[in-house]
Amino acid sequence: MTKVRFIHTADLHLDTPFKGLASWNKDLADKLKDATFKSFRKIVDLCHKENVDFLIISGDIFESENKSLAAQLKFISELKRLSDSGIHAYFVCGNHDPLNSWLDTTQLPENVNRFGSSKIEKFTYSKNKKPVADIHGISFQEKVVKDNLALKYKLANNPAPVSIAVLHGTTGMAGPHENYAPFKVANVLNRGFNYWALGHIHKRQIINESNPVIIYPGNPQGRDFGETGAKGCYLVEIDTNSKVNLTFVPVHIIRFEEIEVELKDEDKIDRLPEKIERSKNNIKDFDDNASYILRVKLTGRTSLHAHLNKPGEIDLLQEHFNEGQADQRNFTWIDRIELDISPVIDLSQIEKGNDFTAEIIKAFYEYEEDSNKVTELIKDIDEDLISYQIKNEINELTQYELKAVLQKAKWKLMDLLIREI
Secondary structure: OOEEEEEEEOOOOEOOOOHHHHOOOHHHHHHHHHHHHHHHHHHHHHHHHOOOOEEEEEOOOEOOOOOOHHHHHHHHHHHHHHHHOOOEEEEEOOOOOOHHHOOOOOOOOOOEEEOOOOOOEEEEEEEOOEEEEEEEEOOOOOOOOOOOHHHHOOOOOOOOOEEEEEEEOEOOOOOOOOOOOEOOHHHOOOOOOOEEEEEOOOOOEEEEOOOOEEEEOOOOOOOOOOOOOOOEEEEEEEEOOOOEEEEEEEOOOEEEEEEEEEOOOOOOHHHHHHHHHHHHHOOOOOOOOOEEEEEEEEEEEOOOHHHHOOOOHHHHHHHHHHOOHHHOOOOEEEEEEEEEEEOOOOHHHHHOOOOHHHHHHHHHHHHHHOHHHHHHHHHHHHHHOOOHHHHHHHHOOOHHHHHHHHHHHHHHHHHHHOOOO
16 A cells, blocks of 8 residues: 655744844854754754655645845755755745745745646645655745635546645634634645645644545644744655555754642742753643743742732842753753742731721722722822832723732731741
C-alpha cells in the first residue's frame, strides 16, 4: 500500500522584529527573533528525521511584506537543505507575505513549489513515476482577501490517490486575527479532499478529525502571551485508502506561559525561586529543552504579604530573578509578577469587635456585596481626582477588576491597621 508522509506547518512569521520589547530589552528581543528561524530549522530537521515526502507551509512565512533580504536568504537556505535531500516543499503566501511582496530576484530551489494567486493551482507529487498526491493551493496576491477562496477548490479530473488542499484563511471565530478569506466548514466537507492544510489562525486546532481532516497547526513559535502552550507542526501520514494518522510535534524554542505560585503558609522568602521553578515544571507539556517567558501570579494567605506589598519590592524581586537569565541557553525570564495574596488575618474574629477596624471590615463587605455601592464610591473618588489619566483608567475598569482592586485595598489597609505581621 502506498503512503504519503508530510509535515504541515503555517504562520512561521520569520523576522518578527519585537520592536516594543527591543525598546527595553534588546537581548531578549533578539532571542525571540532568532527563535522564529530556529523553530523553522527544527521543522526542516524533522523532515529529514522522519524521511517525509514533502513539507507544506500554509502561508505567513514572514512577519511582514517588507521582509529583509537576510530573512529571505535564511528561508531559501533551509528549503535548499530539503531539496538537496529530495524532499519537496509546497507553500502558499498569506496576508503577511502576499505574493506581490516577493522579489522577482528570489530564486526558489528545485523541488520547491509556490502557488500563484490568479487561480487554484495543482502540483502532483509522484513516487516511482506514479502520481501519489495532488496538492492544491492559492496564494494571497495582496494583504487583504475577503473572498471565500474555499469555494474555488475542486479535485482534478483524474486525481491522484491522495488530494490535499492548502488554504490560508479563517473559519469560525477569527479571534485576534483579521477575518481574511473567510469560509465555513460546510464549504469544504464534500469536495473530495483527504486533508485541508490550513493557516492563519495561530491556535492549534483540529477542525475536523476525518473525511476530510481539517487542521490549523498553529504557529510553530509563540511570540507573546496570547500564544501560550506547546507550539509545533503536524506529521501527517495518509495511505491510499484515505486513512490519516496525525502526530503533533513541538518545535518551539521559547514558550510563553502564565503560572500560579501558591504561598499558603509560606513564611520564607528564599523559598520563592524554588516554588516558581516547581510551578513552571508542572506546566502542561513541559519541555525542559525550551526557554520560558513567564507571568507569575502569587496566591494564597501568607505572612509574606506585607513584605511583598512594599512599594517597589516586586520590581526588585523580578530584577533579581532575571539577573543573568538572558545569557543562558535555556533561560527563564519573568515578564511580570502579580500579587493575589492576603495576610494571615482572621477577619471573622476581628469583625465581631466594636472598634474602628471592625467597622472598616464591615464597610468593605457591604461594597463587595453591592456593585452599585462600588460604582457610587468610584464616582465620589472621581470628583476629588485631579489626574485625568487616573480618571480614565478608573472609568475603564470592569466590575471584576473593580472587585479585585477593592480586595487589594482591603488587605493592604488591614496590614496597616493590624500589627500582627
